[in-house]
Amino acid sequence: MTRPLSDRDYQSLASFRRELRRFLAFSEGEAKTAGLTPAHHQLLLAIRGHIGDPPSISDLADALQLKLHSATELVARAEAKGLVTREHTDPDDARRAVVALTDEGAAKLAQLSAVHREEIRRFRAQLDDILATLD
Numbered sequence: 001m002t003r004p005l006s007d008r009d010y011q012s013l014a015s016f017r018r019e020l021r022r023f024l025a026f027s028e029g030e031a032k033t034a035g036l037t038p039a040h041h042q043l044l045l046a047i048r049g050h051i052g053d054p055p056s057i058s059d060l061a062d063a064l065q066l067k068l069h070s071a072t073e074l075v076a077r078a079e080a081k082g083l084v085t086r087e088h089t090d091p092d093d094a095r096r097a098v099v100a101l102t103d104e105g106a107a108k109l110a111q112l113s114a115v116h117r118e119e120i121r122r123f124r125a126q127l128d129d130i131l132a133t134l135d
Contacts, residue, residue, distance in 0.1 A: 012133040019126050023119065030115055034108050040078050044109040047084065047101055054098040057086075075099055083108070 031041035046063040047055055055063070061071035078084045083105035086097040101109065 008133060012130050015130045016127070019123060019130065023123050026119055027116065030112055034112055036083075036108060036112075039074055040081070040083060041109075041112055043074055043078055044083060044101060044105050045113070047099055048106070048109055054087075054100055056096055056098050060099060078105070 027041070028038040031038045034041075036044075042064055043060065046060050050059060050063065057071050057075055058068060060066075060075065061068045064071060064074075066074065075084060075086060079086060082102055084099050085102055086099055088094055088097050
């Protein structure tokens with residue numbers, strides 16, 4: 001059995017949640033500054049960060065924790081903005097499409113990722129301090 005939570009534990013958990021919200025607010029603000037919605041930023045990152053073959057829309061739905069139809073709509077909006085392309089690579093299943101970044105999508109993602117890497121470094125230091133109090 002684990003020990004009961006102390007006041008310090010609750011304070012640490014609250015600090016952890018606050019820092020997560022702060023990071024997410026930062027990320028959303030940076031995406032908007034770059035002319036993207038936060039969802040488009042997340043989509044671009046999921047595509048670029050996918051391991052293996054180019055991701056299908058199903059892969060992206062899984063990575064973004066979306067229903068398939070929601071991921072399909074998100075990809076369609078990103079494609080209309082010139083951020084991604086869809087290619088139908090399976091001649092036996094026209095519904096299966098893989099998604100790739102356009103040059104514009106890749107450039108926006110690179111810009112955002114550089115800024116996010118710096119913020120994550122700050123965030124990591126904050127989390128280290130918070131997590132040390134939960135040990």
